[in-house]
Amino acid sequence: MAVVKVIELLAESEQSWEDAARQAVAEATKTVRGIRSVYINEFQATVENDQVKSYRVNAKVSFVIEKS
Template identity: 50%
Template sequence: MSVLKVIEVLANSEKSWEDATKKAVAEASKSVKNIRSVYVQDQSASVKDGEISDFRVNVKITFEVK
């Protein structure tokens, strides 16, 4: 039987929500091993001068505890 744990991570990117998600996983993987999946819970964006300036994601990252 595997034991899994879930953490919540917030990340942002000037490029896209996909890039923000990749950054969240990359940052989490620096201190968390055995990452199994990522679930994008929320997406939002900041607007400046009528254009999107920042993409934000709230993700849940699941990893196996050994």
């Protein structure tokens, strides 16, 4: 039986929410192995001069705990 752990990350992109999600996963893969999924819990955007400046996501990344 696999044990799955979930970590929560906040990521930001000037391109899109999808890019922010990709950046969250890319950053997580630097220190975490076995990532299985990402759940985007929350979307936000910052606005400057009446235009969207950046996109933010609250991402829950799940991965399998390795047995020793």
